[in-house]
Amino acid sequence: MQRMKIRMAVALFCMGSTVTCLANQKLVEMSKKDTNWVMPTKDYSATHYSKLDEINADNVKNLQVAWTFSTGVLNGHEGGPLVVDGLMYINTPFPNTVYALDLNDPSKIVWEYKPKQNPAARAVACCDVVNRGVAYAPAEKGKPAKIFLGQLDGHLVALDAKTGDEIWKMEACDIRVGATITQAPFVVKDKVLVGCSGAELGVRGYVTAFNINDGKMEWRAFATGPDKDIRLSEKFNEKTPQYGRFGLGLKTWEGDAWKIGGGTNWGWYAYDPDLDLIYYGSGNPAPWNETMRPGDNKWTMTMWARDPDDGMAIYGYQKTPHDEWDYAGVNYMALTEQTINGKKMKLVSHPDRNGIIYTLNRETGELVRADKLDDTVNWVKYVDLKTGQPVRDPEYGTRMDHQAKNICPSAMGYHNQGVDAYDPEKELFFLGLNHICMDWEPFMLPYRAGQFFVGATLNMYPGPKGVMGFVRAYDAKTGKFKWSVPEKFSVWGGTLATKGDLVFYGTLDGWIKALDSRNGKLKWKFKLPSGVIGHPVTYEHKGKQYVAIYYGVGGWPGVGLVFDLKDPSAGLGAVGAFKELAHYTKMGGGVMVFALPDET
Amino acid sequence: MKRIRYGWLLLLATLTGCQSNPVAEAVALQGSPLKVCAGENELPYSNRAGEGFENAIAKELGQALGRQVVFVWWQDARFVIKNQLNTGKCDVVIGVDADNPLVDTTRPYYRSGYAFVTRKGVVVKDWDDPLLQRADHIAFVPHSPSEIMLRKIGRYSDMFFYMNELVDFKSRRNKYVRWQPKRLVEDVLSGKAQVAVLWAPEAARYVRDANDKLEMRLIPDHQTDRRGNPVPHRYSISLGVRKGDQVLMRQLEKALAKRHGQIEAILEAEGIPLLPLNEATASR
Numbered sequence: 001m002q003r004m005k006i007r008m009a010v011a012l013f014c015m016g017s018t019v020t021c022l023a024n025q026k027l028v029e030m031s032k033k034d035t036n037w038v039m040p041t042k043d044y045s046a047t048h049y050s051k052l053d054e055i056n057a058d059n060v061k062n063l064q065v066a067w068t069f070s071t072g073v074l075n076g077h078e079g080g081p082l083v084v085d086g087l088m089y090i091n092t093p094f095p096n097t098v099y100a101l102d103l104n105d106p107s108k109i110v111w112e113y114k115p116k117q118n119p120a121a122r123a124v125a126c127c128d129v130v131n132r133g134v135a136y137a138p139a140e141k142g143k144p145a146k147i148f149l150g151q152l153d154g155h156l157v158a159l160d161a162k163t164g165d166e167i168w169k170m171e172a173c174d175i176r177v178g179a180t181i182t183q184a185p186f187v188v189k190d191k192v193l194v195g196c197s198g199a200e201l202g203v204r205g206y207v208t209a210f211n212i213n214d215g216k217m218e219w220r221a222f223a224t225g226p227d228k229d230i231r232l233s234e235k236f237n238e239k240t241p242q243y244g245r246f247g248l249g250l251k252t253w254e255g256d257a258w259k260i261g262g263g264t265n266w267g268w269y270a271y272d273p274d275l276d277l278i279y280y281g282s283g284n285p286a287p288w289n290e291t292m293r294p295g296d297n298k299w300t301m302t303m304w305a306r307d308p309d310d311g312m313a314i315y316g317y318q319k320t321p322h323d324e325w326d327y328a329g330v331n332y333m334a335l336t337e338q339t340i341n342g343k344k345m346k347l348v349s350h351p352d353r354n355g356i357i358y359t360l361n362r363e364t365g366e367l368v369r370a371d372k373l374d375d376t377v378n379w380v381k382y383v384d385l386k387t388g389q390p391v392r393d394p395e396y397g398t399r400m401d402h403q404a405k406n407i408c409p410s411a412m413g414y415h416n417q418g419v420d421a422y423d424p425e426k427e428l429f430f431l432g433l434n435h436i437c438m439d440w441e442p443f444m445l446p447y448r449a450g451q452f453f454v455g456a457t458l459n460m461y462p463g464p465k466g467v468m469g470f471v472r473a474y475d476a477k478t479g480k481f482k483w484s485v486p487e488k489f490s491v492w493g494g495t496l497a498t499k500g501d502l503v504f505y506g507t508l509d510g511w512i513k514a515l516d517s518r519n520g521k522l523k524w525k526f527k528l529p530s531g532v533i534g535h536p537v538t539y540e541h542k543g544k545q546y547v548a549i550y551y552g553v554g555g556w557p558g559v560g561l562v563f564d565l566k567d568p569s570a571g572l573g574a575v576g577a578f579k580e581l582a583h584y585t586k587m588g589g590g591v592m593v594f595a596l597p598d599e600t
Numbered sequence: 601m602k603r604i605r606y607g608w609l610l611l612l613a614t615l616t617g618c619q620s621n622p623v624a625e626a627v628a629l630q631g632s633p634l635k636v637c638a639g640e641n642e643l644p645y646s647n648r649a650g651e652g653f654e655n656a657i658a659k660e661l662g663q664a665l666g667r668q669v670v671f672v673w674w675q676d677a678r679f680v681i682k683n684q685l686n687t688g689k690c691d692v693v694i695g696v697d698a699d700n701p702l703v704d705t706t707r708p709y710y711r712s713g714y715a716f717v718t719r720k721g722v723v724v725k726d727w728d729d730p731l732l733q734r735a736d737h738i739a740f741v742p743h744s745p746s747e748i749m750l751r752k753i754g755r756y757s758d759m760f761f762y763m764n765e766l767v768d769f770k771s772r773r774n775k776y777v778r779w780q781p782k783r784l785v786e787d788v789l790s791g792k793a794q795v796a797v798l799w800a801p802e803a804a805r806y807v808r809d810a811n812d813k814l815e816m817r818l819i820p821d822h823q824t825d826r827r828g829n830p831v832p833h834r835y836s837i838s839l840g841v842r843k844g845d846q847v848l849m850r851q852l853e854k855a856l857a858k859r860h861g862q863i864e865a866i867l868e869a870e871g872i873p874l875l876p877l878n879e880a881t882a883s884r
Contacts, residue, residue, distance in 0.1 A: 124769045177761040178769045200771050202760050255826070259757040288773055443678040448695060449714070449799040449835045451743045455772045457678065573774050 024189040026138040028273055037083040037537045040133040040184045041419055044271040045335035048421035049497045050538045054545035055596060056500030057516045060524045063594045066546060067106045070590040073097065075562055076533050076554020077589050078417065078493065079133030079184055083539040090591055093554065094122055094129035094152045100164060103541045111164030121153035124178050124198065128554045128562050132417065133184030135192060136161065137212045146212060148192050150181030156194050158215060168215035172196065172208050179203040186269040188278055188308040191218055193269060199262030199328065202286040207265055209311060219311035223263030223282040223299050225249045230299060233312035239364040242387050243317050244298060252296035261293065262286030263300035267330030268419060270348065275363060277305045277314060279348050283328035289456065291400050296321035301329040303350055303358065305365060315365030317388055320354050324398040325379060326411040327354035332419045338427055340368055340477050349476055351420065351431055353413025356383060359476050371479040373414040373433055376464050379407060398440045398456065410438035410460040411573065412556060418494030419535050421503065423517060428482060429474040430503045430517065432491030435463040436577050458573035468577065471495065471505060471515065483520035489581060492557055494535035504547055506532025508557055509584035512549050530588030531558065531581065544595055552589035561587060633670040634662045637680055637690035640673035644781065644805045644870065645695060648673060653870045654694040660862050664855035676776040685842055692852065696840035704843050708836030709856050710867055711875040713818045714745055715800040717788050717807055720815050724795050727753055727823060731794060737762050739784035739796035745831050746797035752826050782806050789813060801872045808871035818873055834875060
């Protein structure tokens, strides 16, 4: 009853004053304009698709550099720039500097924000010191437009979008327990959402909503523990009881292991304004050694749908119960409307680290499809669509008494943190994929005095198809791939699709490429100063279309380059898989912007 | 019978070599050095500077065998047995559990136990001590019996972050991360931790060197986990050789017997509380 009242009050407040809802509505409108790129996912549906077609499959071969900008930071540059009303906002990895450039004269920096951070953050981050982007909230009556930055040391900062002045700063993640921020914050209505990284270190995952104007914490929803902490609504999984309902955040853990159970979310969000639900995924359970945490470990590895006003969960689908591989379930969520089996449905699709692309009815949470991103996925035979359960192959499990060879995908997943594109006209996803497998070898130290288990070594290497990546056009209606293009290295950062029949993406070895989205044919490529782990964006300025992309190799695939690691099993096994990369590219960091030559 | 004869032959050879020609002896020693697998930065066990008590024990054994000791250093403990011992790069590991299944082990040459390290005057006798419920910080090494016990008394989860802090939040996957006993003991000395739970031989010298500010107390060996299974807190330590390396095993057994007194002196000087090797035990 109490809750109902609160919900009513929120609804009335929205309709009455329009102030809180305005930001959201305005952002929806702004994201529709192709002069803008107002959030890392382009729009709330995370289409990563632009209706611009000045650059198209016929003329893309003429694309040339329009301007460039060096960020002065050498680590891996994930994410991409935002473009809002003539300004470009650029984020960098630690030290997390933010730059604003005026598109009328990008040769001069309008403002820059250099946060003072706890240097301990650097040591804590597992896989380079990446940052996946900033978030934008439009101005409201008497309140300036804002840029939100998640700092590696766990602070969320609100900046004046015009001046770069700090408006407020809140601690969202506690660096003292190993929690950092690498995620791009996400603005919904009058709230900004952010999660932490650090499941690796047992950080108990949560998402926090802060008020965009004063930074006041509005709600926090955990991934593990009591239902109250996880914020399960009375309706939770009402329509999908097979996924499990109440009490499981405690019952599926031994003792109080849920307190250090991981399930952090550091990936991407999506939002459906009509259903008024946010979507995101929680990550892997901790500790990574599965023998230490018997049970399903709910609700790690879960696709969530929550009410943004109070954070209450409507449904949750755990994709990988009792994860053994570090298939952190944080990847991006794409919202589409398609007709499957004769039924037009609101869908959410999610290419998971575990090698499966899931499509759910996003109103009800029901599983519609679960397809392998590649036929070499072997930890799971298939996903039972009725129960939602993966049917596993124990040969490819990781246990302390078992040495597992050729597990596909590796801990890096067949899809990692990249944001991919969906072309609503062609009804195709363009997926940037990894193709890396691994051996898992537990080790026990020769000593001492009853130490029972100490760790495991992952060795990662190119998958059976001999390359490390693909770009594929996926049809969620049929589960088929329309085309597939191999890449020597993983396509880590994601793809961009345009109405000009093009798919853009960057490669780890430093190429930006444009494929014909109808058939996958390579139409243009350009070698960037350093490898790419971010995603391209496109925008129109003064009637001209531009494509922008970060270069700056690093992140998990580049840890070997960034930290100068030689041991092939170091860096969570990433060095082995990507040793070859050092022959193709070196560290760097910046933005390159492309356009067609002016007609003369 | 055969064993004894072989031993005599060896001894004779050494003696004759020694008397007849010192240079030849040195050459002979160099020709068959005792290759000891040792961590280059694993104090108090071993380090490159030879400051560890296992460095000293290895030298005693080498002298007893009349063989030059060559330390084959490792930086990463993970695959010492697989990649170094089993491939013949080194031949003996100085300290392993007496029943370590990865290697063949000699008869144990010392026995000790897990201990509570506290500031002088702070007495923690057993795992049910109320101080362990009150303590802000309990320093311990994961994957050791202390972890199982902390889980049992309900302090593991809230010590988890401190446990990670003790290694500056290094992840253990794909990496050998060592909890430095020195740092754990120093945290007790500084007052950050109220108690450290350590394998006594790892803590001994740091307690010894703390100007009488610390005390170390062996934990009674009657512990069980949450399900009632025994959790041994006392262990007998042996030398480990490659599986099937009976020749070296016999030589080492003999050397251990011969240098028993000297080895015990090394362990005692280290401050290690030694237990009788034939101690009746709940577990092993």
